[in-house]
Amino acid sequence: MRALAALFALLLSTFFALPAAAQTQQNEEVKPVPLLTGSTGFITTFDGGKPHLHPIVTPLILVPIARRWLFETRATFETDMVQLPGSSAFHGTVQKEVEYAQLDFIANPYITVTVGRFLTPFGIFNERLYPVWIRNLQSDPLILPIGIGPSNASTGAMLRGGFKAHPKLNINYAVYFSALLTVPPVNSDRFAGGRVGIFVPGARLEIGGSFQHGLQDTRSNAFGFHAIWQPPALPLDIRSEYMRSIAGSGYWAEAAYRLSQVPFLQNELRRTQVVTRVQQYFVGENASDALLPVNTKQFEFGLNYYFIDGLKASSNYGRQFSVDGNKNVWTLSLTYRFVVPLGRVGSE
Amino acid sequence: MWRRYILLCFMGITAGLTITAMAQERANSTASPNSAAPAPAQGTAASPTATHTSAVSSAASDADEKRALRLEGEKRFRINCGRCHQPPHKFPPRVMAAAIRHMRVRAMITDEDMQLILGYMTQ
Numbered sequence: 001m002r003a004l005a006a007l008f009a010l011l012l013s014t015f016f017a018l019p020a021a022a023q024t025q026q027n028e029e030v031k032p033v034p035l036l037t038g039s040t041g042f043i044t045t046f047d048g049g050k051p052h053l054h055p056i057v058t059p060l061i062l063v064p065i066a067r068r069w070l071f072e073t074r075a076t077f078e079t080d081m082v083q084l085p086g087s088s089a090f091h092g093t094v095q096k097e098v099e100y101a102q103l104d105f106i107a108n109p110y111i112t113v114t115v116g117r118f119l120t121p122f123g124i125f126n127e128r129l130y131p132v133w134i135r136n137l138q139s140d141p142l143i144l145p146i147g148i149g150p151s152n153a154s155t156g157a158m159l160r161g162g163f164k165a166h167p168k169l170n171i172n173y174a175v176y177f178s179a180l181l182t183v184p185p186v187n188s189d190r191f192a193g194g195r196v197g198i199f200v201p202g203a204r205l206e207i208g209g210s211f212q213h214g215l216q217d218t219r220s221n222a223f224g225f226h227a228i229w230q231p232p233a234l235p236l237d238i239r240s241e242y243m244r245s246i247a248g249s250g251y252w253a254e255a256a257y258r259l260s261q262v263p264f265l266q267n268e269l270r271r272t273q274v275v276t277r278v279q280q281y282f283v284g285e286n287a288s289d290a291l292l293p294v295n296t297k298q299f300e301f302g303l304n305y306y307f308i309d310g311l312k313a314s315s316n317y318g319r320q321f322s323v324d325g326n327k328n329v330w331t332l333s334l335t336y337r338f339v340v341p342l343g344r345v346g347s348e
Numbered sequence: 349m350w351r352r353y354i355l356l357c358f359m360g361i362t363a364g365l366t367i368t369a370m371a372q373e374r375a376n377s378t379a380s381p382n383s384a385a386p387a388p389a390q391g392t393a394a395s396p397t398a399t400h401t402s403a404v405s406s407a408a409s410d411a412d413e414k415r416a417l418r419l420e421g422e423k424r425f426r427i428n429c430g431r432c433h434q435p436p437h438k439f440p441p442r443v444m445a446a447a448i449r450h451m452r453v454r455a456m457i458t459d460e461d462m463q464l465i466l467g468y469m470t471q
Contacts, residue, residue, distance in 0.1 A: 033445070035447065
C-alpha cells in the first residue's frame with residue numbers, strides 16, 4: 001500500500017513538474033465571471049397509474065478563481081408530491097441536498113485536481129447526463145445507483161483530465177478516492193476507482209470503462225462500460241451503459257433522433273426529437289435499497305420539443321416488466337436551463 | 349450465464365463500434381482534401397510593388413487563418429458540447445469563459461479544444 005502511495009506521489013510530482021510552456025493558457029483577454037446557472041423543471045409522472053408531481057430546482061454556482069482554479073457547487077431542491085388516501089390534494093416535503101461542492105485546480109493540460117464532494121465518475125450518466133435539461137428521458141436508468149455511492153457523490157480527492165493522445169484520438173480519465181461519511185444526506189462510501197474513455201472526434205464516438213474497488217464491508221468490485229456515438233451524417237445520439245456490481249447489474253441503450261432532416265414542417269420538426277431506450281436490470285447477491293428488488297425490463301419511447309435554447313418540453317411512455325407486475329410509466333415535463341452572471345459581463 | 353452473454357454482447361458491440369469508427373475516420377481522412385490554409389507565397393523580389401503584394405498577401409493569410417480557426421472552433425464546439433447536450437447559443441465572453449472552464453473539468457475537454465471553443469464563442 002505504501003509502495004502504491006509512493007508510486008502515486010511520484011507520478012503526481014512528475015506531471016506537476018511539466019514545463020511551464022505546457023501549462024494551461026486561458027485566454028488572458030477574457031476573465032471569467034462567477035455564474036449562477038442550473039436548471040429547473042416540473043415533471044409529472046404516472047407510475048402504474050399513480051400520479052406524482054415533481055418540481056425540481058437545481059442551482060449550480062461556478063466561481064472561477066485566478067487563472068487555474070474553479071469552485072463549483074450544485075444543490076437540489078425537489079419534492080415528490082403524491083395523493084394521500086382519501087384526499088385529492090397532493091402532498092410532499094421538500095428535499096434539499098448539496099449534490100457536490102468541489103474545488104478544482106487545473107494543474108496542467110493533462111491533470112485537474114479535485115477535492116471535496118464530487119459526483120462519482122462511474123459510468124457517464126451520473127456525472128454528465130443527470131441534469132433535467134440534459135437528459136433525453138426524464139426517468140433515471142434502472143442501473144443508475146450502481147457504483148456511485150449512497151448519495152450519488154464521493155467525498156475525497158480526484159485526478160482527472162482529457163488530452164490528445166493522437167491527432168485523431170482523445171483520451172479522458174478520472175481516478176478518485178472516496179472516504180466514508182455517514183452524515184446524510186451527504187453520506188458517502190469508502191472506495192477507490194477510475195474511469196477512462198477514448199474519444200474519436202472524427203467519428204464522434206466515445207467508448208470507455210469504469211472500475212471501482214470497495215474499501216469497506218464486502219470490499220467488492222464494480223465495473224462498467226459506456227459508449228456514446230453521434231454519426232456525423234445524422235442528427236442521432238446513441239448512448240449506452242453496462243454496469244455490474246455485487247448489488248446488481250444491467251444495461252441501458254438509448255437512441256435520440258432529431259427530426260431536422262425531414263423535408264417538410266422544418267421549423268417545427270427541427271426542434272423535435274424522438275427518443276427510445278431499452279434497459280434491463282438484474283438483482284445481485286447483495287440487495288441494495290437504492291436498486292429495484294427484482295429483475296426488471298423496461299422499454300421507453302419519448303418525444304422532446306426544444307422551444308428555445310434551454311427550454312424543453314418532454315413526454316415519454318414506458319412499459320416496465322418484472323415479476324412484481326408489469327406497469328406503464330408516463331412522464332410529462334417542462335425543463336429550463338438558466339444562466340445568470342454574478343458580475344459584470346463586459347470584457348475586461 | 350446470462351450475464352456473461354450480455355457482457356460478451358456488449359464487448360462485441362463496443363468492438364464493432366470501434367472498428368466502424370476507425371473505418372469511418374480512415375475514409376474521412378482519405379476523402380477530404382487537406383483543409384490547412386495555403387502557405388504564404390515566398391516571393392524574393394524587393395520592389396515596392398512586391399512589398400505591397402506581400403503585405404496584402406500577409407493580411408489575406410491572417411484573415412484566412414482567423415477564419416480557419418473560427419471554423420475549427422465551431423467544429424470542436426459542435427463535437428464536444430453536442431456529446432452530452434444540445435449546443436447552447438453564444439453567451440457574453442466572460443460568461444463563456446467561466447462555462448468553458450467548468451466544462452473543461454466536467455466533460456474533460458482537452459486544452460486545445462477549450463482554447464478553440466473559447467475563441468469561437470467569444471468572437
